[in-house]
Amino acid sequence: MNEARLEALTERLLRAGVAPRHARRAVQELRAHHADVMAELRAAGIPPAQSEGLAAERVGPDEAFVREMLARPELRSFASRRPFVAFTLLPLLAFIALSALSVGSLIAVLEAARHWRAWLSPALIEGARGLCAALFFGAMWLAPLAAAGMACLLAARQRIAARWVIAGVFLVGLLRAMINGSFDVPTSLHGSVSMGIGWAPHRLPETAVRAAILIAPVLLPYLWWLRSHRVLTVRPRH
Structure with missing residues (x-):
C-alpha cells in the first residue's frame, strides 16, 4: 500500500x-x-x-x-461529538483559568517581595517587579492567545469544522477586549494592580481594536492553514 x-x-x-x-x-x-x-x-x-x-x-x-x-x-473523539463545548466553551474556560493562575502568581510574588523587601537587594527587588509585570502581561495577553491558539491547533489536528473554532476565538477575543487592567507598581513595591471587566458604547472602537489585536494573530494563520491544506469546513453526517 x-x-x-x-x-x-x-x-x-x-x-x-x-x-x-x-x-x-x-x-x-x-x-x-x-x-x-x-x-x-x-x-x-x-x-x-x-x-x-x-x-x-x-x-x-x-x-x-x-x-x-x-x-x-x-x-469518535470528544471534540467531534461536542464541538461547541470543545472549541467554544473550553477556550473561554482555559483563558479564565490561565489568567487566574497568572494573577494568583503575581499576587504571591508581590506579597513575598513586599514582606522580604528589607532583606532584598535592589537588583532582586527590580527582578521581582519585572516578574510581576510579566505575569500581568501574561494574564492580559498571553493567556487569551494561548487559549485561542490551542483551540486552533486541536481543531486543525482533528479536522473540526472551522465555524466552531472561529466562534471560540471570537468569544475569547471579545472577552479579552472587555477586560481592563492596570499595573502600577514602582520600585518601592507599594503600588496597585487592578483588573476588571466592563463595556461602554463610547469605548466601542477601543474594544474592537483590542479584540482584533488578539484575534488576528491567531485566526489568520489558522485560516491560511485551512486554505493551504484544503481542509473541508463542513463534516459529513453519519
Whole structure:
C-alpha cells in the first residue's frame, strides 16, 4: 500500500470524526496487515504482480475499512461529538483559568517581595517587579492567545469544522477586549494592580481594536492553514 493511499484513508477518518490516535493506529495496523499478507503470498511463490491483487482482496476495499471504523462510535473523539463545548466553551474556560493562575502568581510574588523587601537587594527587588509585570502581561495577553491558539491547533489536528473554532476565538477575543487592567507598581513595591471587566458604547472602537489585536494573530494563520491544506469546513453526517 502506497503512502498516498494511507494518508488519504487517515484524512477520511479524521474528517469523519475519528479521534486522531485511533485513526492513525488503525491505518498503521492496516499497513502491517497488508505487509504480512504480501510476505505470506511471496513466501508461497506467488509472483509479485499477482500477490498485490490477492493481497488487496484479502485486506478488503478502502470503503469497507472506513465503514467498519465509522460503525464504532467509541472511536469518535470528544471534540467531534461536542464541538461547541470543545472549541467554544473550553477556550473561554482555559483563558479564565490561565489568567487566574497568572494573577494568583503575581499576587504571591508581590506579597513575598513586599514582606522580604528589607532583606532584598535592589537588583532582586527590580527582578521581582519585572516578574510581576510579566505575569500581568501574561494574564492580559498571553493567556487569551494561548487559549485561542490551542483551540486552533486541536481543531486543525482533528479536522473540526472551522465555524466552531472561529466562534471560540471570537468569544475569547471579545472577552479579552472587555477586560481592563492596570499595573502600577514602582520600585518601592507599594503600588496597585487592578483588573476588571466592563463595556461602554463610547469605548466601542477601543474594544474592537483590542479584540482584533488578539484575534488576528491567531485566526489568520489558522485560516491560511485551512486554505493551504484544503481542509473541508463542513463534516459529513453519519
